[in-house]
Structure formats: C-alpha cells, structure tokens
Amino acid sequence: MNTLTSNLHSMLTTFYRPTEERYKILIEAKAFPSDHASIDPAKALLTVGPREGEPCLRTEDILKVIDDNKDIAVVMLSGIQYYTGQLFDMPTITKHAKEQGCIVGWDLAHAVGNVPLKLHEWDVDFACWCSYKYLNSGAGGIAGLFVHEKYANDTSRPRLAGWWGNQKENRFEMSPVFRPSEGASGYQQSNPSVLTAIALLSSLQVVAEAGGVEQLRCKSIGLTFYLERMLHQILADHFQAGHVKILTPSEPNARGCQLSLEFPEKMMEVFDGLYACGVICDERKPTVIRLAPTPLYNSYQDVYRAVTCLKKIMDKVYE
CATH class of the missing domain: 3.90.1150.10 (Aspartate Aminotransferase, domain 1)
Incomplete structure (x- = not known):
C-alpha cells in the first residue's frame, strides 16, 4: 500500500504513543532521510552512530543505547543500512528492545527481497518497505507494510483510515462507519494503482520461480x-x-x-x-x-x- 514514506508516517501515527516517561524514537544517525523526516527532531529524535573511525554500528552499542535510555518509546532502525550496506541483527535487537518495553519497527527498503525476513517470528511490531529495489517493481512502485498479527483486532490505537482498509465483505455498502480489515490490510487507505500492483506481482512471480x-x-x-x-x-x-x-x-x-x-x-x-x-x-x-x-x-x-x-x-x- 502507498509508498514507503507515507507508510512510515502511518505506522508512527498508530504505534508512537508518547508519554512523559517514554517519548523518544531511536534511529541511526545516518538513516535514510525519510526516517528523519517522519520524526520531530526537537522532541523525539534519538540517534545512534558508529564508534569514531568505524563506518558501521556495533550491535552491542545499539543494545547499550536502548538500556541507557529508558525514555525510548519506539526503536525504528533500517534492516540494511542504505549507505554502508550493513545488515543489522534484527532478531537480537528486536528481542532486546521488546524486553525493555519498546515498540519495534523496521525500515526494510534495502532488506526486502535481499535477505530472508521472519518478522512474525521475531515479534516485530511493524515494518515498512518500498518495492523498487530488490523487488524490481520500478521507481515509485507500490510499497509494503507489516503489522504483527497480535494487533489483528486491535482498534484501540489511532490509524490513518481509508475506504480501502474497510472489511472486504462490506466495503461496498458505503457505510460511514469504518470497520477495519484484520491486520495490515486494515491500514490501507486508497485503491492502489493497478499498474504498480501488476509490476510488483510480475516481479514476485519471477522470484518465486527462482526458488x-x-x-x-x-x-x-x-x-x-x-x-x-x-x-x-x-x-x-x-x-x-x-x-x-x-x-x-x-x-x-x-x-x-x-x-x-x-x-x-x-x-x-x-x-x-x-x-x-x-x-x-x-x-x-x-x-x-x-x-x-x-x-x-x-x-x-x-x-x-x-x-x-x-x-x-x-x-x-x-x-
């Protein structure tokens, strides 16, 4: 659904619920600009960077930042860092952050179609990605969204709702009452472009044929x-x-x-x-x-x- 940046905004609308005790969002210091743009830097932004003289982040340093900052509400890192190409240890970081009470989301723009992902198994809360890199759907192609199934029937959180996210069985009743579909499909807002959807479908079919x-x-x-x-x-x-x-x-x-x-x-x-x-x-x-x-x-x-x-x-x- 949508594009990567709009999906990031959508997921933060739902999962970023700041309190006086927890209100910061942790990202990489050199994260892709979309990640920075979706966060208020004056109030919420907390960044983690490599050690001096090193290009890449160490997992233990990320975990330490999470331990040392009890005011983190959301950890939102890249699956693969776009600039350096570093693949983060997503299972370890997710598990540790969840143990510390954080919501965990991943920007998978450079990871999807590139490396195996087990978001449900890792207990990731949400993830967003585009499809025009390793999924080959063309620049501006339709993006993707993951929401853990434990939120399937959770209507307590706010969301950017739209007609296309309404339950399929009664969508065309045109009711003014929004009844969201279960899971990630309930976060859809508008009817997607048929051309971008076909481009992605064709690519996914080729990936499947390749094993x-x-x-x-x-x-x-x-x-x-x-x-x-x-x-x-x-x-x-x-x-x-x-x-x-x-x-x-x-x-x-x-x-x-x-x-x-x-x-x-x-x-x-x-x-x-x-x-x-x-x-x-x-x-x-x-x-x-x-x-x-x-x-x-x-x-x-x-x-x-x-x-x-x-x-x-x-x-x-x-x-």
Whole structure:
C-alpha cells in the first residue's frame, strides 16, 4: 500500500504513543532521510552512530543505547543500512528492545527481497518497505507494510483510515462507519494503482520461480564474496594507496548483496567512468559508490567485468 514514506508516517501515527516517561524514537544517525523526516527532531529524535573511525554500528552499542535510555518509546532502525550496506541483527535487537518495553519497527527498503525476513517470528511490531529495489517493481512502485498479527483486532490505537482498509465483505455498502480489515490490510487507505500492483506481482512471480528469497540468498552470498575478493585482488594497489576502501562488513551475515565503496577523492569521476562502461551502480554523495550484484539477474561474469572496468577507470583517474 502507498509508498514507503507515507507508510512510515502511518505506522508512527498508530504505534508512537508518547508519554512523559517514554517519548523518544531511536534511529541511526545516518538513516535514510525519510526516517528523519517522519520524526520531530526537537522532541523525539534519538540517534545512534558508529564508534569514531568505524563506518558501521556495533550491535552491542545499539543494545547499550536502548538500556541507557529508558525514555525510548519506539526503536525504528533500517534492516540494511542504505549507505554502508550493513545488515543489522534484527532478531537480537528486536528481542532486546521488546524486553525493555519498546515498540519495534523496521525500515526494510534495502532488506526486502535481499535477505530472508521472519518478522512474525521475531515479534516485530511493524515494518515498512518500498518495492523498487530488490523487488524490481520500478521507481515509485507500490510499497509494503507489516503489522504483527497480535494487533489483528486491535482498534484501540489511532490509524490513518481509508475506504480501502474497510472489511472486504462490506466495503461496498458505503457505510460511514469504518470497520477495519484484520491486520495490515486494515491500514490501507486508497485503491492502489493497478499498474504498480501488476509490476510488483510480475516481479514476485519471477522470484518465486527462482526458488524464493532463501534460494536467491545462497547465490547472493557467493556473488558478493566474489565481488569483495576480486576488488581486493584486482585493485590491490589502489586499496594500498588509499584511493578506495569498502565500508560494508565482510561477514556474510552482516550484509546483503551490496558493497559500499568509499572514494575519499574523485568519486564522481570514477562513477561517470563506470556508467560510460555500462556498469550500472549508484553514487551516494559525498564519497560512496554502491555496487550490488543482484542474484536474480547478475552473474559471476558480470562481477568480474565490473571490477576489471573499475580497475581501468581508476588507473586512469589516479594516474
């Protein structure tokens, strides 16, 4: 339903119930702008960042922030951090935060379709995601929403209600009384675009034919390991010279398929060179290029070609 940002606003309307004792929302210091925009920074925002000199967050530091701040009402982190590509330990963080009395929601924009997710099993309260990254539905495609089934018949919390969230069996009675469908479907507001829904359906069918996310994840781990290995091997001189470094963790269980490469200087020159060679990646200013070998349609040959192209470009840029 809707888009990622509107779903975040919707879920915070429902699940963020501040009191004098609990009123803060915990996010990453460098969370995606949508996460920041949905929170009042003057009153509610609490951020957690990496240790000095480290690009990624440590799980123990996140848990400590939760322990040390008894005024946290909602923990709302990214499943995979968009800038660094770090995959957070969602089960551990969720369990710990819930034990401390927090509501837990996840922004899964870069995790859905990328890594296996067990939101119900992990006792996640809510989650939101877009579908135009690893679900391939196209920019601006319809977004997704998860609400734990324990809230299936909970009408005590406020919500942004709409006709499309009314129970299907009596929706067309056109009653002025809103009777929400159970679970996440009751948070729908308007009839979704047929074209965006079809685009997502087609992608999901292809994912299913490929064996599902669990099967794709197996290939993804191999592809990303190969990318990392080739980068260190083929660009060894540039790593040694400090022209590039990898921000993303090396452990397979701490990342998805994305590797974030940091170029302290001349990042845009490198990016333009890759684009001219037909290597489709993206840049995140000021210094990062993200390479993501997606298992559904990328091969080991694609990875090798991308790294050899990067080598030629960097040799020219840094000559």
